[in-house]
Amino acid sequence: MASRRKQLHLAAHFPGVNNTTVWTDPQSRSQIDFSSFEALARSAEAATFDFFFLAEGLRLRESHGKIHDLDVVGRPESITVLNALAAVTDRLGLAATVNATFNEPYEIARRFATLDHLSGGRAAWNVVTTSDAFTGENFRRGGYLDHADRYTRAQEFVDATRTLWDSWDSDALVLDQQTGRVAEPGAGRFGHRGAQFEISGQFGVPRSPQGHPVIIQAGDSSAGRDFAARDADVIFTRHGTLQAGQEFYHDVKRRLSDFGRQRDDLKIMPGVTVVVADTDAEAEEKAAHIRRQQVSGATALHLAxxxxxxxxxxxxxxxxxxAEDPVVGSAVVQGRVxxxxxxxxxxxxxxxxAEANGWSLRETVIAQQNRQSFIGSPQTVATALDEYVQxxxxxxxxxxxxxxxxxxDDVFERVVPLLRERGVFRTEYDGATLREHLGLPTPAPGRVRTGAA
Structure with a gap:
């Protein structure tokens, strides 16, 4: 009997801190008005996507002392946006990027647990780190964290938040007919002691429908891959070719057993761009036009x-x-990795x-932007997405x-139906929580994690 084909997981990204979005296109709408977030989220849910993903930076980048022309000024804070989206969606997962360097475990655990309750178990936390002193100027600690210590703090940060989420058993709320739900004595009591954090007290938010919010992590270094294999439910990465994607996939999946985890406990979901047109040739022409819009002359100079x-x-x-050699360690562009x-x-x-192809600086920058892209007719794109996953x-x-x-919209309306015809993407949601969408286990309260501090 032939084995069942792998099912695709798809998420919709709302960019805000990169050079992907074409701000000058007549079809581009507000990057800060709630109606834009709501429109993309509703469309993604109608297409039965797993989750809606918000990127976020903690400081506007600067170039030559001026705000970088690709940053969004006035962008609302991500968890606040997702709390509002929880009220206008029913099944779509809601993922926010939140920094583990300039926050504290209790506050982040509380905010994500709240979102998880308000959404019925659909919250996800994209854990990011920074050693950037420029960003650190916005915070009391400044740029205190050495680059090598980012994941040390992040790992313990995740451990501490999970301790808080695990402080309530799933049956710690009992129904009293006269007074409503009341907590059992001791519910929410926690304690964590480590090199980065020493905290204790009582956590005020009960255990959520999916146990823990889903943890997303982005990182390609060896330390980042270990962090994902140990702690993440989803890893967000970027690879430009099928071979590079396969090498990354097999390396990270191999590391899972080192931390007592199973192969399917972590989903690998690279960030990609998709360009769809009636024919492959039209799509290639459209993609080239988009790249020229994305990388203007000024943008090319910034990236160079x-x-x-x-x-x-x-x-x-x-x-x-x-003609000059790069200056290693320089920070001409502030707040950019x-x-x-x-x-x-x-x-x-x-x-x-550039020499081999006769490219200018701008043409070289356009060619060297290595985010994976799927370009072609709806059939071509659907086939490629499926084949890469298989x-x-x-x-x-x-x-x-x-x-x-x-x-x-072209993906929602023209590609998703073809994936469904191929039997590799859902026609409707089978469950209510994000963990159910992703096929991830629900963590048991107080579980022991191999490799935990």
Whole structure:
């Protein structure tokens, strides 16, 4: 008997801290008005997506002392937005990015547990970290955290929040006919003592319908992969080819057993862009137009500055790449992560590609943006999404639109029906909680996690 095909997991991303969105397109709507968040969330739920994903930064980035032209000024705080979306959706998971460096476990545990109750068990926390002193200036501690200590704090942060969530047993609320629900004595009592946190008290939010909010983590380093294998339910990553995706997938899945976990306990969902048109040729032309919109001359210079670490504001984006070598450790663009681990080698690679293809600086930057993309007719895109998942390059994808809130409409309306025809995507929600959508186990109260501090 043939084995059952893997089911795809899909999520909708609402960007706000990157250069994906084309702000100048006539179809682009507000990035801060609630109607935009609601429109994308409602469409994603109608398409039975697993969850709606909000990115967030803690400080507006700057370039040459001015606010970066790709950042959203006035963006509402993510959990507040999701609490409002909980009232206008019924099944869609609601995921917020919240920093583990500049927050405290009690407050984050309380906020996500509240969202989980208000939504009926649909909350998710995308755990991020930072060692950026520029961002740290917004907080009392400043930029105190060494880069190497980010995951040390984050792991203990997650342990502490889980201690709080586990402080209520699922039956700690008993129904009294006259007074309503009353807590059993001792419900919510907690204590955590570690190198990063020493806290104790009583947690005021009862255990939620899915036990714990879903934990999402993004990271590609060895430490980040171990963090995901130990603590995450979903890992959000990016890989430009099928082979790179398969290598990452197998490496992270292999690490799960080191922490006493099963292969299906962690879902790998890369962030991807999708461009759909009537034919493959039209889609390729549309994708090229979108990339030119996304990477203007000014944007190309910003992104090149991130690699070179020098002021390129007086350079011609349609001219050649800088002849200088990158300055390692520079921070010309404040509040932006330098993704290249070896700027000198990356600059060499860019120069070789530019020379071989006759590319300008802007054309090189466009070509080197390596987010995985699925481009083609609805049939081509549906086939590719399915084949990548069946080939163990992913368990599903977080789709990143170039327009909000309507940038994924072609996927919702033209691709999803084809995935359903292939028998690899649900036609309706089978459960009520996000853990049920993702096929994840519900954690038992007070469980012992292998590898926990």
């Amino acid at each position: 500055e991130l690699l070179w670490g020098i002021d390129l504001s007086d350079r011609d984006p349609d001219g050649p790449l800088p 330098q993704h290249s681990k070896d700027p000198l080698a990356t600059a060499k690679k860019w120069r070789e590609a 080939a163990d390059a992913a368990d599903g994808y977080i789709l990143v639109p170039h327009l909000t809130p309507g940038g994924l």
